[in-house]
Amino acid sequence: MMPKPNKHDELRLLVNSRHPIITVETAEEERFELLLMELAAELAVPLYEWSVTKGLSKYHGAAIYNTEQPEQALANIPLIQGDAIFLLKDFARYCDNDRICRRLRDLAEKFRTVRRAIVISAASLELPAELTSEAAPFQLGLPTAEELLPGVKRVLAETNREQHIPVSLDVAGMSQVARNLCGLSEEEAIRTLRMCILSRGKADAGLLDDVLDAKRQALKSDGLIETVRRDASFGDVAGLKRLREWIAKRKSALTPEGQRFGLVPPKGILITGVQGCGKSLAARAVAGEWGFELARLDAGALYDKFVGESEKKLHKALELAQKLAPMVLWIDEIEKAFASAGSSGDADAGLSQRLLATLLTWMQDRESGVFLAATSNNITVLPPEMMRKGRFDEIFFVDLPDAEVRAALFQLHLKKRGRDVTAFDLARLATGSAGFSGAEIEQVIVAGLYSAFAQKQQLTTDVLLSEIRATQPLSVTRAEEVESIRQWAKTRAAPAD
Ligand SMILES: Nc1ncnc2c1ncn2[C@@H]1O[C@H](COP(=O)(O)OP(=O)(O)O)[C@@H](O)[C@H]1O
Ligand SMILES: [Mg+2]
Known part of the structure; x- marks a missing residue:
């Protein structure tokens, strides 16, 4: 629903604006690599990668001999001429070393004049202070519904083929599934979806709610925040x-x-x-x-x-x-x-x-x-x-409801309890309940239902009026407090009614 900034554009901007060091904190390394690869291809800039196990190499190419050590890798970077992007995986952890930190800063200085960038990625990343000022952080963010859609289609096709799970969702339904999965990483989204399909045994419209519920479950944190089913409009x-x-x-x-x-x-x-x-x-x-x-x-x-x-x-x-x-x-x-x-x-x-x-x-x-x-x-x-x-x-x-709203409150809550509103004198109820809050009016109806049931009669206007008479509303029992809240708000807030 919300137009998210395009990640591809954002990253291109960072590279083109000659930021020598770009940091990416993400658990979704693959997704980021894909993005970076696409960008390098589009800009026609060669992409190199380094990891401590493989050393420095052209992306998916053969490693340059003897570059597994972080410092050796940095020493080799100046030997590679021209535009280039260097993806250094998990490199942040080596930057605490003085020599490495110094080398990176020297490199960064030279990088400003050509389109060269060092990209440091890691699941969790913290650079020493001297480097932070040189580094531009890039937020990969979570995948959008659009990005999730191909994965959704793939899972549907796979479970259909391998587990013979029937798919009755149309294209719009699939897009909605992708939207409902938003908030999860790609991997989590795929896992959640597969689990929902398998436990449901079919991929129909009901899958949409299953997915939402599963996502709520997956995102449950330590109880401070809790997703609530939308139950009111x-x-x-x-x-x-x-x-x-x-x-x-x-x-x-x-x-x-x-x-x-x-x-x-x-x-x-x-x-x-x-x-x-x-x-x-x-x-x-x-x-x-x-x-x-x-x-x-x-x-x-x-x-x-x-x-x-x-x-x-x-x-x-x-x-x-x-x-x-x-x-x-x-x-x-x-x-x-x-x-x-x-x-x-x-x-x-x-x-x-x-x-x-x-x-x-x-x-x-x-x-x-x-x-x-x-x-x-x-x-x-x-x-x-x-x-x-x-x-x-x-x-x-x-504020406390006026007569018109009180009538509406009776109407709403009587209806909610299956009563025919035309059988009640709403005007009399509204007049009788002056000073009552919505919650108190609801309470009058609840109490009225009990009384009527005990007396083996139907709920009527008179039963409700006698409940009203038996109730002391807050606006009376705590008149001063209510009045001071009202006075305070008059000058400082917009009336909701
Ligand atoms: N304006 C209203 N319209 C409908 N129901 C209301 C209204 N005001 C109160 N109620 C009823 O009273 C209950 C308690 O109200 P609540 O929203 O918790 O009040 P508050 O948060 O202002 O103390 C609601 O759940 C609803 O059933
Ligand atoms: Mg409240």
Whole structure:
């Protein structure tokens, strides 16, 4: 859905702009080699490779004698004249050596004048500081749906041929399978798909959901982030009209057409307001509305008892979110994670300051494709940095529902429980439940059903009205608190309704 920057173009740009050293951190060495090979062919630049087992050679050619040692390999590079790309596999680990580091820097200096580049690849890569300034990192990223499609077709053909598994998916279905596998590396994607096909015994439309479920399973991390089945859309939400319009409008900014037109993809919203009025529901509904993957970040789980772990965990979780893109990252009651960052006296203040910094940096720098939907019951305790302009596209305030929305709430939740709404006097219910939140209205219906069932009668308007009378809504029992939240938000947030 999101137009990803073309990796081929990106790499070409790095080589053409005469970066002497390019580093690539990837577990998908083969995929990267293929990309590099294609590029070298296109640019008509000879490609060389080096590994500690084979030494230096022309790509897939015979090795130059006695070049297995890293320093020997570097000594041989100046002897190869003209344009060239040298792929040095796993070379970063030798760069701590002073002589090797020095040699690389000398080479880099000369490389600036011709189109020569040293490409260092490894699954995990760290260069000494002197070299980092010379090196341009290239992010291979995860394969796009387009890149995964040939593999998907191959697996379908293979399982059909070898295990006689029938394939009833059409071309569009296959593309969707590829899209559903996005977020995995190529190898993981192929493995996941094969497993799904074999356990399903056929490759039909049902495979699409199997693949999604398997991917969620595969991407499960240490519990900080959890993918959630999309179970709500705005059809399940009463009121919040302006919030819904805002979300509906932004959908087009996430399409390739919208982006070509120049629409800026939205980054996120913060929904605050009175308890039980649909903040969490609305945050979840965004994913349903856009057809995005939905994942929840558990703010409470951030506080690990092992110091230092929390930041790493948050990093990992945010990385994972990026893998699931396009997706909605839902952080419910965000104040739980970052509230104490504001008060310096708190014991956790240091940690939550750092967590906050991590999140804010990510919000600033991340690629598009992850939409943050955060909710907060009390944003007065959130650190001011979080609220600054530009962090969230909009801060919405969800207020107690007015009479019209209350009627809609009764309608929605009665319908959900299989009742014929025309048999109820919605206007009277709406008037009677002034000051009730959505959650309280739902509770009135739940309680009403119990009462009616116990009295062996049908659920009626009168049964509901007597439940309403028996309920003390939060807006009454905690009037002051609710009023202060409303006053606060009036000047600082956009009304959701
Ligand atoms: N505007 C609404 N539309 C539909 N249902 C609502 C609404 N507000 C609350 N509810 C019902 O109350 C439940 C709790 O609401 P929730 O979203 O958790 O409130 P909040 O996060 O604002 O405290 C929801 O799951 C839903 O069933
Ligand atoms: Mg909530």
